Amino acid sequence: MQAVRHHPPGGTEKLRIAWEDIPEIDDDEVLVKVHAASVIWMELYWDIYRKEDGTYKTPILGEDYSGVIAKVGSKVPNDSGLQVGTEVMAFMSKAFPTKRSIDGGMAGYAKAQFSHMVPKPRSLSLIDSASVPLSALTAWQGLFDHWNLSAGQTLLVTGAAGPTSIWAVQLGKMVGARVIGTASSEESFKLLKSFGVDEVLNYKEVKLDSVLENVDVVFDTVGGDTSRQALKTLSKDGKLIYLVGQPPDDIAKDPRVDFFIVDMNAEQLAKIADSIDEGKLKPVIDSVFDFNDVVKAFEKGETGHSHGKILLKAPNV
Template sequence: MRAVVITEFGGPEALRWQEVPDPRPDQDEVVIEVAASAVNRADVLQRRGFYEPPPGVPRYPGLEVSGTVVEVGTDVEQFTPGDEVCALLAGGGYAEKVAVPWQQVMPVPEGVPLLLAAGLPEVACTVWSNVFMLARLRKGETLLVHGGASGIGTFAVQLAKALGSRVVTTVGSAEKARRLIELGADEVIDYREEDFAEKVQADVILDIIGASYLSRNIQTLRTGGRLVIIGLQGGSKAEIDLGALLAKRASVHGTALRSRPVEEKGVIVRSVVQNVWPLVSAGAVRPVVYAEVPMEQAAEAHRMLESGEHVGKILLVR
């Protein structure tokens, strides 16, 4: 089969469409013939040499796919060849086929085309596990989402709004602000012109920036607030005012999805299917797709992501 291989660490030109060995399923895995994958910032970091895949995972990138089951391991009873599915991966999604533990495989939500389903696993599992399972955002509370135009941001805005929360997000352009309002955001703050810490008080913050936003995030939290950091685009080291944190009885969580054990991912996946998929099927939450790019042109898709102009997900289609 063919896959997008990182030939050397560096720019998008390091991505090449090459022959690689076909995957074979372990006893608890399924093999999926990939219809589409999606580009995530973690893929860019891996291409640059800053984000090694876990041991035993294919070296080519890709954290989510949609497609059709073509083979199952001896211990798998939950899926059979011919099932249309989407899956959360630890890597290897930029390929014609991928083997994945069955616990990380999900049925495609009713009403969602197979290709578009490739843009759901990573954002749905990330948002649900962090905002709702960990931070326990409740109806009527305020969620602040940084990077609202990203795949994670567009999904978080819709899901929190559908479940009854007030949603505020930060973006970097008037056009992105307009799109986020259309998706349900109650307030959009242009970080180039306004300081979010002076504009909003939040119960939960979903943050992809990290160090450069830390002090302002804590300033923004209400008493009992929860800050969840899932990215480090603004650096990894910062001082924290513990006095401010204690005074607010607030909490700071740092999490990552890719490195979690299969069993933990399975718990998240099952919870997503139970709690999120019905909202997707009903149209209350939908995948936001910026572009569909042929998989063999993954380098162009990476350039598109790094330009920062996109709103939503960039898909790699077969």
């Protein structure tokens, strides 16, 4: 099979397409013939691939992906809904240490422990399904595990048209919150209004703390000065969920700031899939690249101007 490997340290210049054997699975694992994988440009710069001796692992990229099950281990539960031929979406949770493979879905085939995948939404194509797991779970866990978002509360989403923020926008509207989003382009404004955002602020024209107050929760994917402004808009008991890596000291010292790393949760991902099939949520796809155009796909991500997810097709799809 073909696979995209990254040879850190470095960015897109360290991407290589290699020919490799199809991976063997353990008894509790599932082998997936990949259809598409989500592009996370930050993965090129993660420290998790650096080993104790200073050298680097060379992972197959792609934390979340979609595909069709090709093989099921003997210890995969019969009631998991996972069998040969099932169309699935998977999330590797690479950020959490594990003895298992750290290889992801940018390949012809990928393997994962059975609890890291669920059947894809029936209403979505296999390609669109690859956009869901990481981003939707991040928004779900941020708003419902790290804050109990509910009807009538005010949610501020920074960079609201981005690949993760757009899920936070939808979840906020789904539970009846008042949703405010920041953006700067007409395309972003149009997208956010199509999801019923109550107020869209052009961050190039206004400072958040000059126009907002008593915000219950900020879902922050921008960081920097935007975070500092957003903190001033919070109510006394509000919370800023910081999603731009570890927050700097001046932001982290505020007790209302919460940083977390998303982890796989099959129950939550299944609920998200159900909500998609019920028409309550939907993915937003910025662009889909052919496998051999992987460098272009990551370069598009690095611009920071995508509307929704960037996806990479698997080889021969």
